[in-house]
Amino acid sequence: SPGPIAFQLGPLSIRWYGILMALAMALGLWLATREAARRGESPDDLLKAAELALIGGLVGAGLYYVLFNLDYYQTQPWWRVLAVWEGGLAIHGGLIGGLLAGGLYVWAKGLPLLTYLDIVAPSLLLGQAIGRWGNFFNEEAFGGPTDLPWKLYISEPRRPPAFVDHQFFHPTFLYESLWNLGAFLLLYFVLRRRLERAPGALFLAYLGLYSLGRFWVEGLRTDSLMLGSMRVAQLVSVGAVAVAAIGIPILMRRRAA
Numbered sequence: 001s002p003g004p005i006a007f008q009l010g011p012l013s014i015r016w017y018g019i020l021m022a023l024a025m026a027l028g029l030w031l032a033t034r035e036a037a038r039r040g041e042s043p044d045d046l047l048k049a050a051e052l053a054l055i056g057g058l059v060g061a062g063l064y065y066v067l068f069n070l071d072y073y074q075t076q077p078w079w080r081v082l083a084v085w086e087g088g089l090a091i092h093g094g095l096i097g098g099l100l101a102g103g104l105y106v107w108a109k110g111l112p113l114l115t116y117l118d119i120v121a122p123s124l125l126l127g128q129a130i131g132r133w134g135n136f137f138n139e140e141a142f143g144g145p146t147d148l149p150w151k152l153y154i155s156e157p158r159r160p161p162a163f164v165d166h167q168f169f170h171p172t173f174l175y176e177s178l179w180n181l182g183a184f185l186l187l188y189f190v191l192r193r194r195l196e197r198a199p200g201a202l203f204l205a206y207l208g209l210y211s212l213g214r215f216w217v218e219g220l221r222t223d224s225l226m227l228g229s230m231r232v233a234q235l236v237s238v239g240a241v242a243v244a245a246i247g248i249p250i251l252m253r254r255r256a257a
Contacts, residue, residue, distance in 0.1 A: 002016075002137065003137065004016055004017060004137050004138050004139075006019055015137075016133075016134060016137035016138075017134035017137060017138055018134075020130055020131055020133050020134045020137075021131055021134060023130055024126070024127035024128070024130040024131040025054060025127065027123075027126060027127065027130065028120075028123035028124065028126055028127040029047065029050055029123070031122060031123045031126060032046055032050065032119055032120050032122075032123040033046055033047065035119045035122070035123075035192075036116075036119050039115060039119060039196075041111070041112075041115065041116070041119065045106075045109065045111060046116065046119065046120075048105065049102040049103075049105045049106050049111075049116065050102060050120070052101040052102050052104075052105050053098040053099070053101050053102030053103075053120075054098065055101060056097040056098050056099075056100055056101025056102065057094040057095070057097050057098030057101070058089070058094070058097070059097050060093040060094050060095070060096050060097015060098060060100070061089035061090050061091065061093045061094030061097065062089060062093070063093060063097070064090040064092060064093020064094070064096070064097075065089060065090040065093060065225070067093075068090070068225035068226070068227070068232055069225065090225065091128065092232075092233060092236050095124075099117075102116075102120075103116075103117075112199065114199035114200035114203070115199045117200060117202075117203035118192075118195070118196070118199060118200065118201070118202040118203050120203075121187060121202050121203045121205070121206035122184055122187045122188040122192065122202075122206070124206060124210075125180050125181075125183050125184035125187060125206060125209075125210060126180075126181075126184045128176075128177075128180045128210070129177045129178075129180035129181040129184060130177075132173045132174075132176050132177040132180070133173065133177060135173035136152075136171070136173050136174070139154055139155060139158040140158070140173075140223065141172060141173045141221065141223060142154060142169040142170060142171060142172055142173065142221070142222065142223075143169055143170025143171070143172040143175075143217075143220035143221050143222060144163070144169060144170055144220060144221075144222055145163055145166035145168065145169055145170075146168060146169060146170045147168065148170070150171060150174070151168035151169065151170070151171070152168060152169050152170070152171035152174075153167055153168055154167070154168070154169050160222045160223070162222075163222065169222075170220050172217050172220050172221050175213075175216075175217050175220070176213060176214065176217045179213035179217070180210065180213065183206070183209040183210060183213065186209065187202065187205060187206055187209070191205055195248075195252075197255050198248075198251040198252045198254070198255040199251070200247070200251050201247075201248050201251045201252060204243065204244040204247045204248050204251070205244065205248065207240045207241075207243065207244050208240065208241050208243075208244025208245065208248075210240075211236070211237035211238075211240035211241045211244070212237070212241060214233055214234075214237045215233075215234050215237035215238065215241070218231050218233040218234050218237070219231070219234065
């Protein structure tokens, strides 16, 4: 990889991770405000909810990551918890924190919560597709060793101790980015209008599609957050797919009735 730093502004290092996160947020917000206006909802209310969701998402992503890496952080200075430019953000924690913060605002304002979830669903997938490239520049979130033509070179200091003698690894960040991009295209261009009359169904479709891909990709990674012998992301993904598979037909039937 070209390295984590894009350029220097005096003593300030501008990192690719931050640039890509900002780009993901900007494009996601642009797309969501357009969709809110199309559905007759207030873009201003959406932006306020999104602002709170972004803050809640960052807090949730950091706390979730720290929670499942307590052994590491207990040996580090306290400020390492705040070093989000090095990674250390878990998407599932970000979703939980963001949905709680933004959802509480929407609920408190008496706005249609399920509709708002549908509005942001495609933006979440697009943002995740872009954001995953931050892992490329940080040399993180890669898989096990491989000799496939699209193998990814990882510098020795970034390799897991068990694979220090290997040079090339699965680019799992790329697999997930491409999956998310494909799921975004399906959601936005095929399912968005078809599921519009069943509020909440599009968001559940997002949840199910993302989780299917994440379950597969997580099985290849070498840096999974663990709960005992189980990969946390795979456990969450199974639960999310189940919720989507059960919830979408219920919402569709309720609408038809």
